[in-house]
Amino acid sequence: MSSVRAFVAFLLIGCSAKESASPAAHAPADSGYADVARNVPDADAETIVEITPPAVPGTLAETGLYADFAARTLATGVIPFDVRYPLWSDGSEKSRWLWVPPGKPIDTADMDHWAYPIGTKAWKEFRRDGVLVETRYLEKSGEPPIGWKFVAYVWSADGKSAVATPGGLANALGTPHDVPSQEQCEQCHSGTRDGLIGVNAIQLSSESGKSVLASLSEKGLLSKPPGKEFTVPGAGAVRDALGYLHGNCGYCHSDAGRWAKEREIRLRVRVGDTTPESTAIYLTTINVKMHHGDTKGNPYIAVVPGDPAASHVYDRMIKRDFWAMPPVGSEVVDPTGTALVKAWIASLPK
Numbered sequence: 390m391s392s393v394r395a396f397v398a399f400l401l402i403g404c405s406a407k408e409s410a411s412p413a414a415h416a417p418a419d420s421g422y423a424d425v426a427r428n429v430p431d432a433d434a435e436t437i438v439e440i441t442p443p444a445v446p447g448t449l450a451e452t453g454l455y456a457d458f459a460a461r462t463l464a465t466g467v468i469p470f471d472v473r474y475p476l477w478s479d480g481s482e483k484s485r486w487l488w489v490p491p492g493k494p495i496d497t498a499d500m501d502h503w504a505y506p507i508g509t510k511a512w513k514e515f516r517r518d519g520v521l522v523e524t525r526y527l528e529k530s531g532e533p534p535i536g537w538k539f540v541a542y543v544w545s546a547d548g549k550s551a552v553a554t555p556g557g558l559a560n561a562l563g564t565p566h567d568v569p570s571q572e573q574c575e576q577c578h579s580g581t582r583d584g585l586i587g588v589n590a591i592q593l594s595s596e597s598g599k600s601v602l603a604s605l606s607e608k609g610l611l612s613k614p615p616g617k618e619f620t621v622p623g624a625g626a627v628r629d630a631l632g633y634l635h636g637n638c639g640y641c642h643s644d645a646g647r648w649a650k651e652r653e654i655r656l657r658v659r660v661g662d663t664t665p666e667s668t669a670i671y672l673t674t675i676n677v678k679m680h681h682g683d684t685k686g687n688p689y690i691a692v693v694p695g696d697p698a699a700s701h702v703y704d705r706m707i708k709r710d711f712w713a714m715p716p717v718g719s720e721v722v723d724p725t726g727t728a729l730v731k732a733w734i735a736s737l738p739k
């Protein structure tokens with residue numbers, strides 16, 4: 390009955406992304422794209438380490454989310470949270486919860502890259518077209534690079550049970566929603582310093598009303614409470630686009646985590662950024678050459694001011710093929726997010 394099964398994670402150390410988990414690794418011959426090596430790490434230096442992560446509970450009921458599963462009453466200490474810049478998930482509605490072990494605060498000494506205590510748990514529920522499809526679960530049981538248990542629980546049609554589905558499930562419960570496999574969880578959740586993505590200073594800040602950041606501080610769950618809220622710099626389209634890139638791309642294109650060395654492009658906002666021009670996003674995209682280029686060998690440019698169509702960042706966002714960004718987790722282009730990024734690039738002075 391239990392569908393729990395440990396999977397083998399392949400951690401690629403010192404390897405080129407050309408060889409690793411990104412589906413957009415090698416340019417297909419007919420794509421019109423080519424690999425134009427600007428500073429590609431030596432693919433021969435690849436080491437593959439096989440690690441079997443810890444087994445996961447067989448059912449959602451065993452994870453500790455609910456005190457009363459049938460009534461869906463949350464267990465003591467479980468904190469509901471929303472993020473400022475949610476990941477686009479093809480229009481799914483999502484709910485999120487966090488549980489931090491009592492007396493063991495989150496290490497926030499580096500406000501840009503939090504580290505969570507062993508025992509931390511988080512859940513994210515997905516509803517697609519009104520159907521309750523899956524609840525994802527993360528639990529920290531050791532230190533990175535592996536350390537986290539991750540799996541999705543797929544709900545029964547009657548909503549009475551949710552069972553671990555390590556291999557994922559396409560078009561779950563008659564919806565177009567694909568439940569990710571454990572390997573796919575790992576592709577995204579190993580991009581940060583530690584396994585959680587939305588539980589960070591910028592994502593939990595708010596401009597109005599009490600923020601989750603403030604309530605975590607109040608509960609003594611942050612080792613260094615910041616005593617303030619954080620905002621993404623800039624105004625209007627600029628700010629919206631930077632926030633969108635932070636939430637949707639910055640957990641892989643970050644200084645910390647698995648993909649940090651693969652590509653120089655950074656799509657994450659730092660808490661100390663005070664102007665758009667000082668963000669790593671501006672510094673690593675505007676007029677910056679990319680690894681890939683056209684078939685004549687001319688590298689693409691990440692962001693060409695005033696010209697979204699010529700900007701590789703925008704171009705990768707409107708693709709859902711081999712070149713799609715993000716490379717996993719979405720089958721439908723985000724109409725709002727791509728419009729924000731387009732407006733930002735169009736507004737940049739040529």
Ligand code: HEC
Binds near residue numbers: 540569584637
């Ligand atoms: C496309 C990348 C991607 C994939 C694949 C993915 N996640 Fe996430 N996940 C995110 C992002 C980004 C957030 C934070 C933003 C949000 O929730 O909208 C997040 C948030 C979460 C959260 C809330 C805690 C946190 O980190 O903020 C949980 C729990 C979670 N994911 C579990 C999983 C599990 C389990 C899987 C695999 C079954 C999975 N995720 C697959 C990107 C991904």
Ligand code: HEC
Binds near residue numbers: 641701703714
């Ligand atoms: C799951 C991790 C992940 C996420 C999320 C992700 N990327 Fe990437 N991205 C990669 C990897 C790995 C590469 C290198 C392989 C390649 O070029 O396809 C890459 C490459 C790129 C490149 C080319 C960089 C170069 O120097 O050639 C661009 C541009 C890019 N991503 C933009 C984005 C944007 C925009 C988003 C958000 C909408 C995003 N990425 C989200 C993993 C990710």
